[in-house]
Amino acid sequence: MVKRVVIVGAGPSGVLLAHYLLRRDERYDVEIYERRSDPQTVPFSSARTFPLVLNQRGMTALSKVEGILAAVKAVSLESTGSLNHQKKGKTQFLPKQKPILILDRRRLVVTLLKMLTRQYSSDRALRGSPWEHRLKIHFNHQCKHIDFEAKTVTFENAAVNSPGEVTVNYDLLIGADGARSRVREQFLSTNQFELETKYVPSAYKPIFLPAENVTSLKAGYIHTWRGSDGISAILVHDVDGLMSGTVNFPRENNPIVNFSTKEQVWQFFREHFPEIAELLPESEVEAFLNRPISTILTIRCNRYHHGDSVLLIGDAAHATSPSLGQGCNAAFEDVAFFDKLLDEYSNNIAEALKQFTLRRKPDAHALVELSDYAFPLSGKLLFLEFFIRLRTAQFMHQLFPRYFSPSLFQLLSETTVPYSEILNSHKGWISRVKQANEKLLERQ
Numbered sequence: 487m488v489k490r491v492v493i494v495g496a497g498p499s500g501v502l503l504a505h506y507l508l509r510r511d512e513r514y515d516v517e518i519y520e521r522r523s524d525p526q527t528v529p530f531s532s533a534r535t536f537p538l539v540l541n542q543r544g545m546t547a548l549s550k551v552e553g554i555l556a557a558v559k560a561v562s563l564e565s566t567g568s569l570n571h572q573k574k575g576k577t578q579f580l581p582k583q584k585p586i587l588i589l590d591r592r593r594l595v596v597t598l599l600k601m602l603t604r605q606y607s608s609d610r611a612l613r614g615s616p617w618e619h620r621l622k623i624h625f626n627h628q629c630k631h632i633d634f635e636a637k638t639v640t641f642e643n644a645a646v647n648s649p650g651e652v653t654v655n656y657d658l659l660i661g662a663d664g665a666r667s668r669v670r671e672q673f674l675s676t677n678q679f680e681l682e683t684k685y686v687p688s689a690y691k692p693i694f695l696p697a698e699n700v701t702s703l704k705a706g707y708i709h710t711w712r713g714s715d716g717i718s719a720i721l722v723h724d725v726d727g728l729m730s731g732t733v734n735f736p737r738e739n740n741p742i743v744n745f746s747t748k749e750q751v752w753q754f755f756r757e758h759f760p761e762i763a764e765l766l767p768e769s770e771v772e773a774f775l776n777r778p779i780s781t782i783l784t785i786r787c788n789r790y791h792h793g794d795s796v797l798l799i800g801d802a803a804h805a806t807s808p809s810l811g812q813g814c815n816a817a818f819e820d821v822a823f824f825d826k827l828l829d830e831y832s833n834n835i836a837e838a839l840k841q842f843t844l845r846r847k848p849d850a851h852a853l854v855e856l857s858d859y860a861f862p863l864s865g866k867l868l869f870l871e872f873f874i875r876l877r878t879a880q881f882m883h884q885l886f887p888r889y890f891s892p893s894l895f896q897l898l899s900e901t902t903v904p905y906s907e908i909l910n911s912h913k914g915w916i917s918r919v920k921q922a923n924e925k926l927l928e929r930q
């Protein structure tokens with residue numbers, strides 16, 4: 487029997503899941519509803535985007551659908567490590583044994599969407615074929631109301647030419663609608679659903695630098711700077727040569743919230759990131775001033791499914807701090823994992839949903855913990871220890887791979903070892919950083 491799947495959110499996880507479901511032998515018809523407009527039509531300069539790093543986890547999930555990994559690689563830059571910029575122009579290189587991919591979120595989503603519509607949309611080329619009508623994508627549709635009993639979901643259509651509400655029914659509803667998920671909110675009205683939401687101590691503003699300004703910074707590296715007072719910046723090139731990234735600062739006692747002039751922005755960059763200040767064009771200083779400050783939520787819940795017909799994936803299920811660059815990778819792992827469960831349980835959705843909660847939860851919870859506490863927020867000694875541990879583990883593992891396990895960061899980014907196993911083997915370090923971070927936050 488054909489199953490009607492409604493996916494809320496055309497972010498990375500929602501669009502990848504559509505690929506996975508549509509290529510299955512069992513027939514799933516997929517409708518995606520996204521509250522924003524089609525990213526393929528929004529100019530890059532006004533898109534709300536930021537760079538993403540895809541590691542072995544994300545790449546493994548992408549590689550399972552023919553052609554996707556190659557398409558994503560074609561719009562990404564390969565990176566072999568991070569360059570940590572220090573005072574007086576000094577840099578410290580942190581190599582990766584296996585390359586990672588860098589691209590911005592918008593480009594990733596556009597690539598996944600393009601491949602999806604090319605293959606499955608009910609356009610003229612597919613008319614009369616088995617693919618006709620199997621995929622529908624509705625932009626400018628915000629999920630407003632869900633009735634778990636009736637299995638219906640209502641969207642508000644914000645398109646100027648056809649505003650109004652539309653209610654659709656589903657056999658399977660997927661909440662891929664990010665950290666502030668509307669689908670997850672509906673779980674709160676069900677029995678025994680527990681949700682823990684926490685703001686990450688830092689907030690951020692995106693930053694963009696034109697290609698002609700950034701020739702002094704080597705492409706193919708993640709460039710990082712640590713200013714004082716918990717302020718940091720991260721910048722990466724994209725395939726067109728321009729650089730984008732984020733400037734991060736404490737959410738409480740936020741140093742830039744009251745900026746009202748361009749001079750204050752210049753002053754901030756000159757003080758904390760003199761190298762970046764030299765690369766900033768006037769137009770970007772103004773844009774930076776006017777951009778809103780973004781905050782980040784972390785999410786932990788005790789189940790990701792409701793009954794036999796609703797599932798949360800990606801950030802909706804387990805949003806994390808971006809400090810380790812794992813959120814999107816883990817969201818892609820969710821998709822591949824759900825697909826595996828559909829295989830294992832012969833497309834029995836009810837069983838696959840139950841197993842998803844049962845078997846994915848330990849890793850999702852571990853990921854939130856690791857993302858919060860793998861990096862010390864401050865404290866020079868702990869930070870020094872962090873680098874020494876990292877380099878020693880990398881070095882020893884390279885020399886004696888049978889006797890020394892890879893570093894925490896290699897395990898996270900260069901393997902698909904489950905997050906719960908990684909947390910278990912690094913409990914000591916995580917609990918020390920947790921104590922130090924919590925003390926620091928108490929003092930602030």
Ligand SMILES: Cc1cc2nc3c(=O)[nH]c(=O)nc-3n(C[C@H](O)[C@H](O)[C@H](O)COP(=O)(O)OP(=O)(O)OC[C@H]3O[C@@H](n4cnc5c(N)ncnc54)[C@H](O)[C@@H]3O)c2cc1C
Nearest residue numbers: 495497498499521539629663664800801811812813814815
């Ligand atoms: C600054 C920053 C840097 C990051 N860096 C990395 C990194 O390097 N590597 C990494 O792996 N991860 C990174 N992440 C995390 C990563 O962005 C997320 O984990 C990933 O985007 C999650 O994908 P998703 O599809 O689950 O959710 P999202 O990307 O949040 O997509 C959700 C979609 O749902 C839509 N939506 C929301 N509400 C509704 C509604 N009511 N109705 C309809 N549609 C709705 C949204 O518009 C959005 O398009 C970073 C995050 C931030 C903030």
